[in-house]
Structures are given as structure tokens and as C-alpha cells.
Amino acid sequence: MTLRLFNTLSRTVEPFAPLAPPRVTLYTCGPTVWNYAHLGNFRTFVFEDVLRRYLEYSGYDVLHVMNLTDVDDRTINAARAAGVPLQAHTRPFAQAFFEDGDYLRIKPAHHYPAATAHVPQMVELVSRLLARGVAYRGDDGSVYFAIDRFPAYGRLSRVERRDLKAGARVSSDEYAKEDARDFVLWKAARPEDEAVGAAWDAPFGRGRPGWHLECSAMARHYLGDTLDIHAGGVDLVFPHHEDEIAQSEAATGRPFARFWLHGEHLLVAGTKMSKRYGNFLTARDLRDDGWDAAAVRYLFAATHYRKQLNFTDEALSAAAAGAQRLAEFRERLLSAPSAPPGRVADLARHIEQAFEARMDDDLDVAGAIGGIMTMVREVNAEIDLRGGMSVEERQTFLAALDRVTEVLQVVPAAEAVPEIEVTAGPMPAMEAALGGALPAGPGPGEDLRAWATRMAELRVACRRLRRWDRADLVRRLLEDQGFEVRDTRDGVRLVPGRRTPKGA
RNA sequence: GGCGCCGUAGCCAAGUGGUAAGGCAGAGGUCUGCAAAACCUCUAUUCGGCGGUUCGAAUCCGCCCGGCGCCUCCA
Known part of the structure; x- marks a missing residue:
């Protein structure tokens, strides 16, 4: 019995075997740290965590790399809006991502390379592509990948050609391309980029990496030319993963990834969870609830x-x-x-x-x-x-x-569930309590837990005295405060009632 | 418009040719002073609709209806 996985490349379930057992090289596309990752992002990360853990369960020695995208339009715009350097803005969100991962019990990857820490590797990759004639400098100073010089383009996404909708707005950089379908490898530096420190020198001009470039460069740096498994969300199939394949394979002449795995979307009310739609929820929201x-x-x-x-x-x-x-x-x-x-x-x-x-x-x-x-x-x-x-x-x-x-x-x-347990101890002076009015909640200066403990002791006493009416009353008061009352052989245990989110 | 996916009980959902897993909710029971929790039992002649292929279909094929995703930043 062997593991079989659906490979997006073939659109079929194939028997999985790594190139060099027992080692399995696994690269997963990580978050863009411009904001908190939402629960939809984490659905994919949890799926990848289960994949990793099951590979390990199956006896494989997994080397897992997940990138952190810390330079792109969103991170730059957010840093500018906050008036801080790029990394001052991204670092806290990277930290938050790790905290959320811990909460969701995601096993840490072995490496979390940040794009800004691997510019030399990306520059090297672009240089190779330029030298091989599959990339060119546009009139705007940016470097583009020429997809008509990479015949296998479209194999993963099965998008033979990108049909631009008639009349669709064409952004300014489109004019610098030889072909509208070409994608950017290196974006020429703009003043806005310089303002937040998002520009680097390169032999082909000062600028910053295009989004797809980091994965190709960092995957190769940490895991070699050919990966056993590359995973991500379905929305990355095109263009992100398609472009990664083009860059990597054009540069190395070797297959980039043998298995491509893609996790489906998390929906909310039938629509994809997305920052853009505002229908998102973060892991920390659930944790806090x-x-x-x-x-x-x-x-x-x-x-x-x-x-x-x-x-x-x-x-x-x-x-x-x-x-x-x-x-x-x-x-x-x-x-x-x-x-x-x-x-x-x-x-x-x-x-x-x-x-x-x-x-x-x-x-x-x-x-x-x-x-x-x-x-x-x-x-x-x-x-x-x-x-x-x-x-x-x-x-x-x-x-x-x-x-x-x-x-x-x-x-x-x-x-995980904070409980209050009270067992029958020495009987305090309960006579008064057995007759008088009972506090329906914490008294002045008393916290809920102290009150609940007091009431639990009262219930134990009432039950020992077989004052069922009083015992029932105490239980009702506790339940009104959200406690579940469970009688045990020699006492009472209180469990906070099941929680529901405050809102989503 | 192009490419692709999905539609199984009140709700969620597995199952891709051999006669419907599982969970939640619900009902009955055990336990309990009564409860709660826990545990046990039960709950779809039927898989969006209509045709077709087959000894046999939720599973394959065709058409229709409904929903979603990608084609642009996206997990």
C-alpha cells in the first residue's frame, strides 16, 4: 500500500515516490506578510501540515521550506501608508503568522526564507534567464520573461493562451512587454519603492523582484533544482505556479517540481473568503473566542x-x-x-x-x-x-x-478546558445558605470564578443534606452564568459552557 | 466568452461500477435524587433532474437545472 496523490500536472491520482528516498523535499507557498493571514489561507497551511505529517508518519524524512513574501505591491503600499520602512511593517505580521501557526498546531517548516533576504539568489536567476535569451529588458527598465520562448508554458494550468478581454484596461507596464502574456521578473525601481527601502541594485538595473521569482530562487537554493512536492492554494495554479515552472525550468533545464498539490478554497456564505471581499476571519479571532x-x-x-x-x-x-x-x-x-x-x-x-x-x-x-x-x-x-x-x-x-x-x-x-472541581470537604456553616437568598452572580470585588467555586461548594453541601430543591436552585444559577454542572461521585465539577464566536 | 470543480439524510460529509462510512442535531435507553456529561441503540430502498450504457450506477456517457472557482492581486 503506497501513498497516492492527485498531481495537478497530470490531473490524476498518481503513486507518490520521492526522487531520493527517504528524503522528501517539500516547498509550500507561504503568506504575504502585509497583514494577518486569514482562515482561508490557513486552510491551505493546515492541509499542507497534514500532508507533511502523513509523509513523516509514512517513514519519509521531509525537508520543508515555506517562503514569506515580504516585498510586493501590498507590502510596499502598506508600509508607505504606515510611513515606515518595508521590514518594519512586515516583521510583526511574520511574527503573527508564526503565532497563528502555533495556535493551529502547524508543525514549523525547516526554513522560512523571506524574499528580501534572498535578493542575490533572485538576481542570479534573472541573469541566467537573460543569458539564455528567455528574458529581456523592457523599455521601462523592468525585466520580463518571454513565454513564447518556453514551449511548455501552460502545461500546469492548461491555459493555452491568456485571452485579454476586449477593451480591458491595460496597465502601463503592459506597453513595455513584447507580448501581453509575458510576466515580470524584475520591476524597475520607482520612487515609492525607494521610499520604503524596497529596491536593490542588480546588473540589469535597480529594482525589486517580481512575485513569482522568489519561489523559484528560494526553492532552488534550499531544495535543489527539482522538488518532490510543491503545494499551495488553487488560486496559485495560474499564473503563479505556471510562471515559477517557466522561470525555473528555463534556467536549469530540469523539471521544477514532480508533484503539484493544490488545496481548495474556504468559502463564507458560498463565496471565497478573501480580504478583498471583507468576509474574512483570522485564526486569532477564533483563538480569542x-x-x-x-x-x-x-x-x-x-x-x-x-x-x-x-x-x-x-x-x-x-x-x-x-x-x-x-x-x-x-x-x-x-x-x-x-x-x-x-x-x-x-x-x-x-x-x-x-x-x-x-x-x-x-x-x-x-x-x-x-x-x-x-x-x-x-x-x-x-x-x-x-x-x-x-x-x-x-x-x-x-x-x-x-x-x-x-x-x-x-x-x-x-x-484546555478550565474547570472548577469541588469535592466534599469539611462542612462549613451552611445553615444560613440553606435558607436565605442566594447570590445570582459575583458579589462586589468577587470574580466569577470565586463566586462559582462558592456556589459549587454550596451545591455539594445541599446535596449531602438532601436538600434537592436548594441544590437545583444553585445549579440553575450556575447555568445562568454559563457553567455546565456535572455531579461527580464525591463533589461537583463546573465546566464553562461551549463558546460561540462573537461574530464573523 | 474560455478552462475547471461541485450538487449524497434536518445540517456537514466519505464513498468513482457490486448494492449508501462517519460527525452534528433529533428520538429511545443505561447512569443520576432530578439533571448534566459520558456511553449504547435507532434515524437515506436512496445519492439535483431526465435519458442512455451495463447482469448491476451515487459511481461511466449525454442533456438540463442549481452553486462555486480560475482566466487580474490572491492560500
Whole structure:
């Protein structure tokens, strides 16, 4: 059984094998750090994280590079608007990107090359293309790639030719091109660029790199001429990835990437999530609203990566409930009493086999979770039937469960939910409380948690005294403040109610 | 206009020729003083519509309807 992946180059699912096993070179297009990356961007990054983790699960040694685009029109415009140098503006957003990645449990890439730190590599690449005659200097001083000198142009996106709409506005730099379809490798410096330090000297003129250039130059610098896998969002297929192929292959004469993987868009109310439409949400929004990253990942995992996913609060809540069930199950597994061995070891084998079968089929994560959930039910039924499991069974199953969930990262951290637990201790003077009015919320100078703890103690006392009416009243007050009341064998546990986003 | 994708239960969704995974919600049950949580059971004769191919189709082909994406910055 081997991993099979949908390759955009062939538009078919192909068996995957790296050029030099066990090493797999993986290049993924990262964010443009002009602002916070939104959740749609992160859908792609999470997909790539699952890809990376599954390759590692499968025994490969992955070398992962993700670029940071820190010089382009948007970063320059934003820096100018803020009146600061380019990097003063981009650095905080790069930092925010890493924070969001940590929150979403994305495994860090081995390298995060920034475009501005690799200008020499890009200059070298442009020089090669000029020397080979596939690039030329336009009248405006910029350097362009001549796509009619690269016959394979269009192979990835299957765009034979870009038909400019009749009457479409042609931007000024279009006039400098020999062919309207040519794309810019190096943009001649403008005063606006100089103002924020976004211009560099080069043998072919002072300027800044075109967008596509950085990926070709940096991928080659860190991973060599030919990548095993290059991944990104579908919107990059054309022109970004098409242009990368043209630049790289024209320069090296070798295939640029063997597998091209593209993740589909995240939609909101049926439309692509985008800064431009204003319908976006950031990872930090979800974090600040109290959502566990596992819920977000579960939501993404529920839909295949090549299918559009419509984001809704309802879907996120449903995903959170599913993820929570996995956490509860894991807790139950840990605390199940000892019993003679049954069939749990068999189920452990099965959970991994089913997982691999689904994942090997072009990363069918949704199918993989279905298999895990089925095993959850089977093991629960075993615990119910036999009262527990053997120590060996527990270890075996837990190890298998952890191996598969390590790839998906859909199990909320056990300690993620701040709880209040009160057990029956020495009985304080409760007589008054058992009769008088009860505080419906925190008193002056008292925080919610202190009040809730006080009320929980009260409920324990009421229950011990069998004053069910008072115990019920206390529970209602706690529930009104958003706490879920769970009686335990010898006390009470309060769990903050499930959260919903304030707005999206 | 060109290229491509999608349409499966109340909601989300897997499944690409062999007779419908899974999750959420809902119903019943176990547990509980009552609850909550957890766990168990149940919930689509049917896969947008109409034709066709086939012993057999959600899965292949054609047409139609509905939705989305790319073709320009974009994950």
C-alpha cells in the first residue's frame, strides 16, 4: 500500500515516490506578510501540515521550506501608508503568522526564507534567464520573461493562451512587454519603492523582484533544482505556479517540481473568503473566542482538501463537538478499569490499517476520521461490555490512537478546558445558605470564578443534606452564568459552557 | 466568452461500477435524587433532474437545472 496523490500536472491520482528516498523535499507557498493571514489561507497551511505529517508518519524524512513574501505591491503600499520602512511593517505580521501557526498546531517548516533576504539568489536567476535569451529588458527598465520562448508554458494550468478581454484596461507596464502574456521578473525601481527601502541594485538595473521569482530562487537554493512536492492554494495554479515552472525550468533545464498539490478554497456564505471581499476571519479571532485549535482542524479535516469548504458557525460548533468526543474518549481510555483481555488489541491494529488506507488515497482525511470514530464506538462498547480492558490493550490502543491523531491534530488538549472541581470537604456553616437568598452572580470585588467555586461548594453541601430543591436552585444559577454542572461521585465539577464566536 | 470543480439524510460529509462510512442535531435507553456529561441503540430502498450504457450506477456517457472557482492581486 503506497501513498497516492492527485498531481495537478497530470490531473490524476498518481503513486507518490520521492526522487531520493527517504528524503522528501517539500516547498509550500507561504503568506504575504502585509497583514494577518486569514482562515482561508490557513486552510491551505493546515492541509499542507497534514500532508507533511502523513509523509513523516509514512517513514519519509521531509525537508520543508515555506517562503514569506515580504516585498510586493501590498507590502510596499502598506508600509508607505504606515510611513515606515518595508521590514518594519512586515516583521510583526511574520511574527503573527508564526503565532497563528502555533495556535493551529502547524508543525514549523525547516526554513522560512523571506524574499528580501534572498535578493542575490533572485538576481542570479534573472541573469541566467537573460543569458539564455528567455528574458529581456523592457523599455521601462523592468525585466520580463518571454513565454513564447518556453514551449511548455501552460502545461500546469492548461491555459493555452491568456485571452485579454476586449477593451480591458491595460496597465502601463503592459506597453513595455513584447507580448501581453509575458510576466515580470524584475520591476524597475520607482520612487515609492525607494521610499520604503524596497529596491536593490542588480546588473540589469535597480529594482525589486517580481512575485513569482522568489519561489523559484528560494526553492532552488534550499531544495535543489527539482522538488518532490510543491503545494499551495488553487488560486496559485495560474499564473503563479505556471510562471515559477517557466522561470525555473528555463534556467536549469530540469523539471521544477514532480508533484503539484493544490488545496481548495474556504468559502463564507458560498463565496471565497478573501480580504478583498471583507468576509474574512483570522485564526486569532477564533483563538480569542475560545475555540480549541483541534475544533478548527476537525472542521477542515471533515472536507477533502480538493473540495471547497463553506465556513459557518454551525459547522465549527459541530466540529468542536466531534473533537470533544475524541478527547472524552481518550480520557475514558486512560481511566478504564482493568479487565481480562478482549478484542481491543485487534481494534488497535484495525484503526491504523483503516487510517492508512484512507490517507494513502490522496489524503482522504474525512474518511480517516470516520474510521477513527467507528473504532471509538467499538472500544466504548467493549468497555461497557467487559467493564474495562487489560493494561496491555490500553497501551496498545492508546499508542495507535495517538499515532493517527498525531497526524491530524484533532484532539483537544485535555487541560484546555478550565474547570472548577469541588469535592466534599469539611462542612462549613451552611445553615444560613440553606435558607436565605442566594447570590445570582459575583458579589462586589468577587470574580466569577470565586463566586462559582462558592456556589459549587454550596451545591455539594445541599446535596449531602438532601436538600434537592436548594441544590437545583444553585445549579440553575450556575447555568445562568454559563457553567455546565456535572455531579461527580464525591463533589461537583463546573465546566464553562461551549463558546460561540462573537461574530464573523 | 474560455478552462475547471461541485450538487449524497434536518445540517456537514466519505464513498468513482457490486448494492449508501462517519460527525452534528433529533428520538429511545443505561447512569443520576432530578439533571448534566459520558456511553449504547435507532434515524437515506436512496445519492439535483431526465435519458442512455451495463447482469448491476451515487459511481461511466449525454442533456438540463442549481452553486462555486480560475482566466487580474490572491492560500
